[in-house]
Amino acid sequence: MVAQRGRRNGAAAKRTRTPAAPDADNAPTAEMPAVAEAAGADPEARAKSIPEAAVARLAVYLRVLSGMADQGSTTVSSEELSNAAGVNSAKLRKDLSYLGSYGTRGVGYDVAVLIGHIERTLGLTRQHKVAVVGIGNLGHALANYGGFPGRGFPVEALFDIDPDLIGVPVGGLPVSHIEDIPAVCTERQISIGVVATPPTAAQSVCDRLVAGGVQCILNFAPVVLQVPEHVEVRKVDLAVELQILSFHVARRADSEMNGSVTGNGVVVP
Amino acid sequence: MVAQRGRRNGAAAKRTRTPAAPDADNAPTAEMPAVAEAAGADPEARAKSIPEAAVARLAVYLRVLSGMADQGSTTVSSEELSNAAGVNSAKLRKDLSYLGSYGTRGVGYDVAVLIGHIERTLGLTRQHKVAVVGIGNLGHALANYGGFPGRGFPVEALFDIDPDLIGVPVGGLPVSHIEDIPAVCTERQISIGVVATPPTAAQSVCDRLVAGGVQCILNFAPVVLQVPEHVEVRKVDLAVELQILSFHVARRADSEMNGSVTGNGVVVP
DNA sequence: GCCACTTTGTGCCTGCGTTCACAAATGGCT
DNA sequence: AGCCATTTGTGAACGCAGGCACAAAGTGGC
Incomplete structure (x- = not known):
């Protein structure tokens, strides 16, 4: 949402300082063959290769999982979790695979264990003032x-x-x-x-x-x-968020020039 | 980021209602060859094919442009504008090209005209209550x-x-x-x-x-x-935003295990 | 009126992220 | 003990978005 980008600075620019970026653009810029490294066992090194988009989703999974834990669930399948988090189940599994294989085939994921791993990966074990x-x-x-x-x-x-x-x-x-x-x-x-x-x-x-x-x-x-x-x-x-929504409203209004009613701000023909 | 996605619902799910998604996932799902359509003259149809990521940036450009207009600028080059908005100049030009060719080669863009076109595209000409x-x-x-x-x-x-x-x-x-x-x-x-x-x-x-x-x-x-x-x-x-930042702090801390000082939360060796 | 310079607009290539689909692994049932 | 149902983990394909680099277009000077 909170979407943004840019690490590497563009062509010519006086200031070398770089801007913030909305969504993607993850870390593995260079310095190592991301995939190869991720195959290693070191969870710390693994963290480097997690795409930023996936990190954002991990945070969402974490919240959903916490809710499930509060309700007494002990295991979840990727299907359940992905539904609750509003994403594709394959994507969820891939996201989780970034932190290692902590699921049990045929069963699912242990809620508590998963929470622990996500928290560790996101660095939530330390306090951030x-x-x-x-x-x-x-x-x-x-x-x-x-x-x-x-x-x-x-x-x-x-x-x-x-x-x-x-x-x-x-x-x-x-x-x-x-x-x-x-x-x-x-x-x-x-x-x-x-x-x-x-x-x-x-x-x-x-x-x-x-x-x-x-x-x-x-x-x-x-x-x-x-x-x-x-x-x-x-x-x-x-402001940007609202303007994006505005764009969608406008787009919708355009394609419904026939005056069909889908909501407020209707085009009165 | 701040991102959101998902339109097409996953495999099996009781509720058909779909969730929100963080960033990308733009409209041109099907129904028409986006590029070919965009080549047409109709600005309304053109809007459909603008990728969401570009829409978000358009909003940023708009703000920068407004600031420039207030300072009395009448024209900007893609280079200037892209610097101010913190993006690549090529990307900026491509984004602007989604709304048509409203620049003057050898000169740049007319600030007022550009503002007008972006506002229209974003649907800011109507009020959104x-x-x-x-x-x-x-x-x-x-x-x-x-x-x-x-x-x-x-x-x-x-x-x-x-x-x-x-x-x-x-x-x-x-x-x-x-x-x-x-x-x-x-x-x-x-x-x-x-x-x-x-x-x-x-x-x-x-x-x-x-x-x-x-x-x-x-x-x-x-x-x-x-x-x-x-x-x-x-x-x-x-919470998600903070957790993403937390992830970066943690990642950084890990890769600096040698105790080098980059900021607070330093690893004391 | 021509030339050189500037800046846009865009075709093409590259790379990341998403999605599909399947093989591997595990648990339970008979 | 073996088989079936289930669910993970991932290799591979696809598609969008980003970035380069150049041709087109227009300006200003000579």
């Missing part, structure tokens, strides 16, 4: 999310530029000034920065997060952030 | 977004299940009860529904939106929504 920058409507919502979606992503720092907000606790955590981002992030070992500022401030905030040693950035601001190569950026852009 | 369901932290933020990101997406209905919220104005609009979704959506000609409820409520809310004639759904709840075929779903999932 999160900082939220920009305590506006969205930032507020994020800060209050509490514990943050699921497990392992504690929000441990908040920043804003508004003097009236500095020191005010939001969701139990006091807001610090944007100036202090590098220091605070370094000190608290923040690894993920969430940018929820207005577009104009985003790049400078991003630079400070990078200076603070943050490794990944989740960007809600409608700008393409420029970051050094070792920093990963994911972008969530509401 | 939006309803937000679930006025919690996130829903609140969305409702207050005011005018909603950019142009053309007025929020015209709010829903929640909490009796204390019903009737209370949020962002200038009173909250209605979830029960009334179908009636209100039909009446106000809502075309886009935003689901910002807890996961458990999401599917039932979704069903009501569909009953209300909503054509597209933007889903923030961590569930795979089941919808009839004519409804388009896009999913924005914070």
Whole structure:
């Protein structure tokens, strides 16, 4: 969705810093014959070759599996799981095969075991401290999310530029000034920065997060952030999402010029 | 990413309703030789063949272009625009070519003209009324977004299940009860529904939106929504985004087992 | 009016991701 | 113990999307 791309920088460009990319474009750019390596037994090395699209789905599988575990299921077949996750069963099996063969033929997958493997692969066994920058409507919502979606992503720092907000606790955590981002992030070992500022401030905030040693950035601001190569950026852009939907509405409306009724926004002939 | 897919339903499944998919999977499934058709002059027909990935980028180009227009630029080259949007210039030209040949060789693109064409293609010339369901932290933020990101997406209905919220104005609009979704959506000609409820409520809310004639759904709840075929779903999932980032952090940490310093969360040897 | 330069538009090639379909493996039943 | 039903894991084919590189087209200078 949250889809994005680009690692290798294009032709000529002054800045070498690279942008964020929507969906695919996975890691195995070079450095090793992905498949051959994946055939090895080392699960760590295997991780490198997992396509990003598959990683995104693994996260979904994980959630579905957690739900199933809560309901007492102990095993699932690829068919069940794929249905619940909304994907093709073959794709699901291939995705799972990236992390090794942890299923039992004729039976299915052990829910608990699978959860464990996915969590390990996604790096969810460690905690990833999160900082939220920009305590506006969205930032507020994020800060209050509490514990943050699921497990392992504690929000441990908040920043804003508004003097009236500095020191005010939001969701139990006091807001610090944007100036202090590098220091605070370094000190608290923040690894993920969430940018929820207005577009104009985003790049400078991003630079400070990078200076603070943050490794990944989740960007809600409608700008393409420029970051050094070792920093990963994911972008969530509401406007883009809406516009994509808009496109589909328009497309549909066009092909139904005959005034047939499929929903609101009908073409009245 | 943020990605979603799936139209054609898998093998055997009780419910025929299909899920949402993360990124690609574009329209030209069959029914016509895409390229040949695109060569035609009809801009409406052309729209069908635009790959979804390109649509997402068009939205980005549009924003960049708007910024340029505000700064007084009248023309841009594909090189400039692609840099600003963080993509390859060839890709940009190809994307733009989906909407026709509106550039001038040797010069570039006329900013205003291009904006116009992209807006038309994305269906931004009509207004798309939006309803937000679930006025919690996130829903609140969305409702207050005011005018909603950019142009053309007025929020015209709010829903929640909490009796204390019903009737209370949020962002200038009173909250209605979830029960009334179908009636209100039909009446106000809502075309886009935003689901910002807890996961458990999401599917039932979704069903009501569909009953209300909503054509597209933007889903923030961590569930795979089941919808009839004519409804388009896009999913924005914070947990998934974070987990993808987590994966990258972990991957990086693994490949730097030597304790080299690239950021926080360093491996202390 | 011609030439050289710039920039678009696109045909072609490459590579990744998705899907199909089947062989291998396992459990249960007789 | 052997057979059948079931389900995984994956080799191979397909198709879309990305990127290169060039021909076409238009501009500005001489």
